[in-house]
Structures are given as structure tokens and as C-alpha cells.
Amino acid sequence: MRRFLDFRLARVTKAEAPRELVEARRRSLLRGRAALSALLRERSGPPGDGRAFAVALQFGETAAAELARMPDTTGTARER
Numbered sequence: 001m002r003r004f005l006d007f008r009l010a011r012v013t014k015a016e017a018p019r020e021l022v023e024a025r026r027r028s029l030l031r032g033r034a035a036l037s038a039l040l041r042e043r044s045g046p047p048g049d050g051r052a053f054a055v056a057l058q059f060g061e062t063a064a065a066e067l068a069r070m071p072d073t074t075g076t077a078r079e080r
Contacts, residue, residue: 023070027067027070029063030063030064030066030067030070031067033059033060033063033064034060034061034063034064034067035060036056036060037056037057037059037060037061037063037064038060040053040056040057040060041057041060
């Protein structure tokens with residue numbers, strides 16, 4: 001019995017994630033980056049807080065732009 005379960009586990013771990021799952025994860029990651037950037041922009045002090053801050057904002061803006069370019073799918077409507 002143990003050998004059978006080990007074989008099934010090995011087969012599952014080698015399998016690729018379905019494309020919809022990969023796209024959903026990517027979309028979720030981009031949403032998180034964009035939200036973090038918006039939060040940083042909202043809570044920041046005066047401009048010139050440093051290079052790292054500017055890079056973080058640019059990173060979020062890039063994520064938001066990529067997210068906007070992604071086409072909507074039927075699964076996307078449920079995520080919102």
C-alpha cells in the first residue's frame with residue numbers, strides 16, 4: 001500500500017499546474033504588488049523618501065500595467 005501511495009505522490013508532484021491555475025496565481029501576485037504600491041503611495045511622506053521607495057512604487061506601477069493588459073476570463077469575474 002505504501003509503495004502505491006508513493007507512486008501517486010510522485011506522479012502528482014511531477015504534474016504541471018493547469019494553465020488556469022498558473023494564470024490565476026500570476027494575476028493574484030500582480031494584484032498584491034499593485035495594492036502594496038498603492039498603499040505605499042498613500043502612506044508615504046514627502047517625495048524623496050529614497051531610491052528603494054521609488055523602485056517599489058515603479059514595481060507596483062509595472063504590475064498594475066501588466067494586470068490591465070491581461071484579458072478578463074470567466075474565472076476572473078469570480079475572483080473579484
